[in-house]
Amino acid sequence: MSGFLKSSIGRKIAMALSAFFLMFFLIIHLAVNITSIFSPDLFNELSHFMGTNPLVQFALQPVLVFGVVFHFVMGFVLELKNRKATIVKYVQDNGAANSTWMSRNMIYSGIAILAFIVLHFIDFWIPELNHKYIVGMPEDPTRYFGELQHKFVPVWRVIAYVVAFIFLGLHLAHGFTSAFQSMGSTAGRKKTLQQIGKAYSVIIPLGFIIVAVFHFLNH
Amino acid sequence: MNLTLKIWRQKDSNAKGQMVDYKVNDISEHMSFLEMMDVLNEQLVNSGEEPVAFDHDCREGICGMCSLYINGEAHGPDRGITTCQLHMRMFNDGDTITIEPWRASPFPVIKDLIVDRMAFERIQQAGGYISVNTSGNTQDANSLPISKHAADEAMDAAACIGCGACVASCKNSSAMLFVGAKVSQYALLPQGQVEAADRVKNMVAQMDLEGFGNCTNTGACEVECPKGITLESIARMNREFVKANVKG
Ligand code: HEM
Ligand code: SF4
Ligand code: FES
Numbered sequence: 001m002s003g004f005l006k007s008s009i010g011r012k013i014a015m016a017l018s019a020f021f022l023m024f025f026l027i028i029h030l031a032v033n034i035t036s037i038f039s040p041d042l043f044n045e046l047s048h049f050m051g052t053n054p055l056v057q058f059a060l061q062p063v064l065v066f067g068v069v070f071h072f073v074m075g076f077v078l079e080l081k082n083r084k085a086t087i088v089k090y091v092q093d094n095g096a097a098n099s100t101w102m103s104r105n106m107i108y109s110g111i112a113i114l115a116f117i118v119l120h121f122i123d124f125w126i127p128e129l130n131h132k133y134i135v136g137m138p139e140d141p142t143r144y145f146g147e148l149q150h151k152f153v154p155v156w157r158v159i160a161y162v163v164a165f166i167f168l169g170l171h172l173a174h175g176f177t178s179a180f181q182s183m184g185s186t187a188g189r190k191k192t193l194q195q196i197g198k199a200y201s202v203i204i205p206l207g208f209i210i211v212a213v214f215h216f217l218n219h
Numbered sequence: 220m221n222l223t224l225k226i227w228r229q230k231d232s233n234a235k236g237q238m239v240d241y242k243v244n245d246i247s248e249h250m251s252f253l254e255m256m257d258v259l260n261e262q263l264v265n266s267g268e269e270p271v272a273f274d275h276d277c278r279e280g281i282c283g284m285c286s287l288y289i290n291g292e293a294h295g296p297d298r299g300i301t302t303c304q305l306h307m308r309m310f311n312d313g314d315t316i317t318i319e320p321w322r323a324s325p326f327p328v329i330k331d332l333i334v335d336r337m338a339f340e341r342i343q344q345a346g347g348y349i350s351v352n353t354s355g356n357t358q359d360a361n362s363l364p365i366s367k368h369a370a371d372e373a374m375d376a377a378a379c380i381g382c383g384a385c386v387a388s389c390k391n392s393s394a395m396l397f398v399g400a401k402v403s404q405y406a407l408l409p410q411g412q413v414e415a416a417d418r419v420k421n422m423v424a425q426m427d428l429e430g431f432g433n434c435t436n437t438g439a440c441e442v443e444c445p446k447g448i449t450l451e452s453i454a455r456m457n458r459e460f461v462k463a464n465v466k467g
Contacts, residue, residue: 004464006427007423007424007427007460008393008395008423008426008427008431008432008433008434009423009456009457009460010460010464011433012433012434012457013457013461078433078435081432081433082390082391082392082393082432082433082435084324084430084432085323085324085325085391085392085393085430085431085432086322086323086324086390086391086392086432087324088322088324089322090288090291090319090322091225091227091238091317091319092288092290092291092317092319093288093291094290094291094292095291095390095439097291097292097296097442098292098388098437098438098439098442098443099390099437099438099439099442100437103435103436103437103438104390104435104437106435174436174437177436178435178436181436181450181453181454182434182436182457183457184454184455184457184458184461185454186450186451186454189450189451
């Protein structure tokens with residue numbers, strides 16, 4: 001198995017698997033966030049469930065953390081090898097003639113997402129861990145909505161969200177179908193999946209942006 | 220037409236190269252790109268200069284020897300052709316044309332526009348073959364039934380001429396299109412099954428060892444491939460690779 005992960009194809013498949021998990025996770029995450037627009041109670045209820053359910057906390061969450069870390073670490077590992085393979089650059093290189101900007105810049109859209117994940121970690125995760133395990137406050141199932149609203153007061157954070165999610169959209173515009181190709185499936189080359197991919201890469205980031213902007217305007 | 224050429228000149232593999240400007244005049248639009256290069260070289264020889272070294276052999280688009288990165292694209296701006304089939308009618312009078320060698324760490328420059336593509340040979344030697352006994356008792360190939368669909372797809376994959384345009388076009392210098400084609404041409408046929416697992420494992424291992432990059436599925440290779448090899452070959456290789464590893 002370690003040999004598999006040392007090979008270029010094995011790494012690529014692992015990259016795609018982690019990406020599939022992240023794409024699945026984003027759907028759930030967005031679904032929860034959207035409820036905050038029309039029902040603070042439902043949002044609180046779902047957040048409370050996510051934050052206290054042992055299956056989510058001790059099975060899904062570790063898998064998620066592993067998936068994110070694996071994905072970006074492997075992204076850097078692949079990028080490094082690719083750079084070694086292309087030390088001398090062309091004087092004139094017309095990349096746009098044969099590929100999309102998104103596909104050629106996955107590492108940069110990825111780094112933008114990573115910067116956002118760090119911010120997100122500082123914003124939500126550290127306070128959450130602090131609340132639960134360090135200070136050991138009693139659980140208040142109604143606290144989540146207020147915390148969320150509070151986050152979207154400063155305009156800089158809303159702008160950071162919007163920019164990060166635009167990069168996520170660009171990452172996914174190539175990544176969604178690319179992940180199928182990496183798994184050895186040609187389905188990503190068919191029109192249906194290309195359209196689903198396009199829809200996914202617009203709807204998901206747009207959804208997160210709408211939630212952020214909504215709370216910025218309505219607190 | 221009259222043209223300005225910016226060409227990579229490099230004395231040998233150790234020398235530091237640079238782009239050098241040349242002028243060529245009265246180029247006919249009916250000439251092939253390599254004929255235009257011949258005109259330049261004749262000019263250089265006549266004036267006592269070193270001609271530009273470039274690879275070519277058949278000049279019919281079948282051998283895969285010609286290369287050249289022309290105006291930022293492998294085999295130039297046309298599609299589905301090699302450089303020897305690129306015609307000067309694709310360019311205009313007064314154009315400046317940039318001509319560079321394939322750039323990839325596993326394809327080091329030997330001289331000027333010629334690169335060493337032996338890495339492809341070594342990948343082939345690692346598994347791009349089938350073991351059949353040809354010593355006088357060869358079987359009739361038709362004794363093995365093969366579906367038309369599989370035969371067609373295998374033939375399409377076998378069209379790869381090993382030119383290296385895929386590597387040259389790839390931002391990662393990945394050789395997956397080439398190796399995918401070579402793996403596919405056997406994976407689709409019954410003769411290829413016996414050694415299928417070893418073949419894909421060994422060829423991929425050699426590809427990695429040579430220092431080619433990873434595949435990001437940008438698709439640049441299939442656009443620039445003169446023989447229409449598609450990303451489906453890479454997908455098939457990925458499946459073959461998983462299959463081979465699951466089997467152990
Ligand atoms: C929730 C966040 C993310 C999602 C949903 C996501 C999704 C994807 C998808 C679907 C792919 C295509 C996989 C494939 O072609 O096999 C991909 C590739 C990639 N991702 Fe992400 N990604 C995320 C975060 C990141 C981060 C933080 C980085 C940090 C560097 C990153 C770097 C990359 C790179 C470099 C590739 C291209 C790998 C290659 O094919 O060469 N991604 N991502
Ligand atoms: S796959 Fe196409 S571009 Fe690559 S070596 Fe074969 S013929 Fe040339
Ligand atoms: S010289 Fe043979 S393919 Fe161009």
